[in-house]
Amino acid sequence: MMRDKRMTAEQVVAELADGMTIGIGGWGSRRKPMALVRAILRSGLRDLTVVSYGGPDVGLLCAAGKVREVVFGFVSLDSIAYDPWFQRARQSGAISVRELDEGMVQCGLRAAAHRLPFLPIRAGLGSDVLRHDPTLKTIRSPYADDTELVAMPAIHLDAALVHLNRADKHGNAQYLGPDPYFDDLFCLAAKRRYVSCEKVVDTADLVPVQTILLNRMMVDGVVESPGGAGFTSCVPDYDRDEALQREYAQADPDFLDRYAS
Amino acid sequence: MTLADLCAAACADLFRGDGEILASPMGTLPTVGARLARLTSEPDLLLSDGEAYLLADTPALGERGRVEGWLPYRMVFDVLANGRRHVVMGANQIDQYGNQNISCIGPHEQPTRQLLGVRGAPGNTVNHRTSYWVPRHSPRVFVGKVDMVSGVGYDKDAGPFHDIHRVVTNLAVLDFVTPDHRMRLVSVHPGVSVAEVQAATGFELVVEDVSETRQPTDEELKLLAELDPKGLREREVRA
Numbered sequence: 001m002m003r004d005k006r007m008t009a010e011q012v013v014a015e016l017a018d019g020m021t022i023g024i025g026g027w028g029s030r031r032k033p034m035a036l037v038r039a040i041l042r043s044g045l046r047d048l049t050v051v052s053y054g055g056p057d058v059g060l061l062c063a064a065g066k067v068r069e070v071v072f073g074f075v076s077l078d079s080i081a082y083d084p085w086f087q088r089a090r091q092s093g094a095i096s097v098r099e100l101d102e103g104m105v106q107c108g109l110r111a112a113a114h115r116l117p118f119l120p121i122r123a124g125l126g127s128d129v130l131r132h133d134p135t136l137k138t139i140r141s142p143y144a145d146d147t148e149l150v151a152m153p154a155i156h157l158d159a160a161l162v163h164l165n166r167a168d169k170h171g172n173a174q175y176l177g178p179d180p181y182f183d184d185l186f187c188l189a190a191k192r193r194y195v196s197c198e199k200v201v202d203t204a205d206l207v208p209v210q211t212i213l214l215n216r217m218m219v220d221g222v223v224e225s226p227g228g229a230g231f232t233s234c235v236p237d238y239d240r241d242e243a244l245q246r247e248y249a250q251a252d253p254d255f256l257d258r259y260a261s
Numbered sequence: 262m263t264l265a266d267l268c269a270a271a272c273a274d275l276f277r278g279d280g281e282i283l284a285s286p287m288g289t290l291p292t293v294g295a296r297l298a299r300l301t302s303e304p305d306l307l308l309s310d311g312e313a314y315l316l317a318d319t320p321a322l323g324e325r326g327r328v329e330g331w332l333p334y335r336m337v338f339d340v341l342a343n344g345r346r347h348v349v350m351g352a353n354q355i356d357q358y359g360n361q362n363i364s365c366i367g368p369h370e371q372p373t374r375q376l377l378g379v380r381g382a383p384g385n386t387v388n389h390r391t392s393y394w395v396p397r398h399s400p401r402v403f404v405g406k407v408d409m410v411s412g413v414g415y416d417k418d419a420g421p422f423h424d425i426h427r428v429v430t431n432l433a434v435l436d437f438v439t440p441d442h443r444m445r446l447v448s449v450h451p452g453v454s455v456a457e458v459q460a461a462t463g464f465e466l467v468v469e470d471v472s473e474t475r476q477p478t479d480e481e482l483k484l485l486a487e488l489d490p491k492g493l494r495e496r497e498v499r500a
Contacts, residue, residue, distance in 0.1 A: 027334060054378075074378035086375065093371035099364065101383040103338050122342065123384030126417030128410040132369050147420075178313035179333040 002170045007221045009039035012194045015221075016040070016159055019068075021049040023109070023155075023190055025162030025183035026232065028078045029055040029240055031175075033163035033196050035228035040066060041260040051155055053105065053182065055232060056248055059085030063256050067095050071155065073102035077245055084251035098133055100124070106182060108155035113188030120149040160190035163229045164213065165237055166206060167197040171219030174206045177235040180213050187218040196223040198237045262476060264431060265290065265494040266485055267450055268396075270477035271429045273298040275349060275392045281305040282345040283332075289489075289497045290429075291349035291394045292322065296488050297481060309337075322489050341381065344422055347390040350382060352428075354407040355393060357444045357464040359425040359437055361386075361412030369409055382411035390424040396498040398430035400463035415442030431498045433458045434474055439467045448474040 013036075016022065026032040037057045040048075047068045052058050054075030061067050063085040075086040089095045100108070101123040111119040120139060125148065130136050139151040162183040167173035173195045175183070187193040195214060200222060206212050228234075231241035231248065248255060272294025276284055284295040284306045292311075299306045299319050308316045310325055313333045318326030332340070340346050353376055354362040363382060367373030385391050391412060395402055413419045415437055427447070428435040434447045445467040449458055455471055477485065485494070 072378055074380045076377055081377065082375070090365070090372055090375035099369070099379055101379055102381045103341065103384040106335070106338055121384075122387050122420060122422075123381075125383075125387050126410070126413035126419040126423075127379065127383035127386075128364075128369070129379060129383050132409075148418075178331075181334060 002216070004169045005171050005219065005222045006169050006200065007223060009035050009196070009223050009225065012036055012161070012221055012223060013039045013043045013045065015192060016045055018045060019047045020158035021051060021156065023157040023160040023186040024050060024052040024057045025160065025181060025186045026055065026057070026229070027053045027179070027181045028076050029232045029245065030078065031163055031177065031181065031229050031234050032057045032232040033161045033228065034230060034232060035196050035225040036161045036163070036194065036223065037061065038260060051105070051157060053102065054083070054086065056083060056245070059083040060256070060259070062086055062089035062095055064260065069096045069098060071098045071100065071105070073100050073105050077249060079240065079242060080245065080249050084249055088251060099129060101127070101129055104129070104150070104152050105155070106185065107152040109182065109185045109189040111152060111154035112156045113185055116154060118151040118153045121152050122149060124150040124152070155189060157186065157190035159192040159194065160186040161194050162186055163196045163234065165198050165234065166201050167195055167222050168203040168206060169200055169222055170203070171195065171214065171216035171222050172203060172206055172212055173197060173214040173219065174211045175213050176211060176237070184213050184218065187214055193219050194221040194223065195219050196225040196228045198226055198228065198234065200224045262482060263495060264450065264500040265498050266477050266482060267474060268429060268431065268498050269293045269297055269485055269494055270481055271434050271474055272349065272394060273301065273481070275427055275429065276303050276306060276347060279303055279306060279347050281307070282347060283307045283309065283340050285309065285346055285348040287348070287350050288394055289322070289493050290396065293485065293489050293494050295349070297484055300484050301481065321487060322491070322493055341384055341388050344389045347392070347426070348385045349392045349394050350385070350412060352393045352395055352402060352412070354402060354404045355395070355428065356404055356407050356414060358414035358416040358442060359412070359444065360407045360410045360414030360416070361393060362407035362409045363411050364409035366408055379409070379411040383413060386413040386423060386425065387419050388422050390426050392426045393428045395428060395430040398432040398458070398461045400461060403462040403464065405464050432461060435466070443467050445469065446471050448472045450474045451476065
């Protein structure tokens with residue numbers, strides 16, 4: 001009998017530790033594992049490095065003082081351009097950052113997923129991304145072209161948190177919306193992989209098979225969490241809760257207390 | 262005809278000659294412009310709905326119509342690296358060589374104002390044609406030096422695919438077709454003087470043969486009314 005990997009959000013958080021590098025799936029304010037983020041807000045975890053195509057996951061973790069460093073290409077709420085909590089954290093100097101081009105984030109996760117020290121990419125050349133992160137190096141093609149490229153180092157994750165529409169109890173997980181984002185890559189780049197989902201279903205119900213983004217060897221824990229991406233979108237199960245997002249974007253400290261309680 | 266109509270036509274002209282590539286407009290005017298281009302000069306352009314679908318029809322803003330393809334973000338990154346793409350981005354700051362900033366204002370360690378982040382600007386600008394749309398042309402946007410180079414300009418070693426095409430603003434159209442790739446004034450919008458554009462620019466523009474930005478045709482005005490019946494374009498740029 002295959003393993004039953006169902007657990008609670010609190011059990012997921014209990015497997016995390018201070019100082020870890022946590023990758024968070026989704027994109028902007030879309031299909032973020034907000035129930036898992038909320039469980040972190042309620043925990044004693046701190047000094048996290050967060051890797052994300054950032055939305056309110058980043059803003060909330062920064063607001064709650066859980067973050068030491070954010071690795072990001074952007075932080076945005078989509079229908080609201082800027083995340084005020086992230087802005088506050090940056091403008092007060094409360095966090096450090098490693099700012100990368102969006103494609104560099106994918107490239108670094110892919111290098112980690114493939115157990116490579118780096119992968120070459122053109123993005124970053126000439127930009128201040130390289131100037132602000134002197135650990136980033138360029139490399140020359142060993143072939144006749146001699147092209148200079150960025151040697152994007154692997155972004156290794158201690159844990160990945162993602163939210164999908166459906167999963168079975170073994171960790172096969174399905175997206176039903178228009179875009180898989182990079183949730184599979186986050187899982188491949190991580191040591192521990194946790195997927196929350198709207199509903200746990202029988203394996204046979206994960207159809208069509210092309211929508212199964214994660215297979216069970218990519219997943220360590222399954223958390224059934226209806227509404228677990230809210231207030232971000234999780235189509236077709238639900239759209240973004242724009243009213244709640246507007247409330248979040250007021251950046252009122254009371255919101256954080258209410259949200260985490 | 263409104264200023265927004267004129268800017269929409271100028272944005273449409275950005276795509277002239279592009280052929281069968283992906284147009285990636287950011288913002289309302291570039292989006293309307295790309296759709297106008299597909300209905301007129303560039304019928305082979307590919308258009309995305311801004312999420313994961315390619316549009317078979319050329320519908321009004323907010324509509325989807327029929328879908329001709331699937332282009333999730335991971336595939337956008339592939340198209341970007343492959344080069345068959347023309348992006349029109351915004352700019353919180355842009356300098357005379359076309360370096361653009363959408364990341365932050367002030368020192369990167371602790372900015373005075375955090376913006377979006379560099380997003381895909383570093384990758385876009387070294388991989389394929391890039392244009393910019395600035396709805397409020399001012400010395401705060403057109404600066405001597407940007408605080409964080411996100412999109413890469415002509416004074417950097419940006420490789421063989423670097424191609425900053427044009428900048429369209431509420432006052433003028435500009436490009437970089439000069440011996441040292443400094444920004445040049447191509448055309449001023451009707452009723453705008455060269456001096457006004459220079460005064461709104463925080464560096465010296467190359468000014469040679471400046472023309473007047475063309476007005477949209479009657480057919481284009483009719484198409485614009487169909488593409489944007491709610492007049493969303495008027496909210497992004499005001500006379």
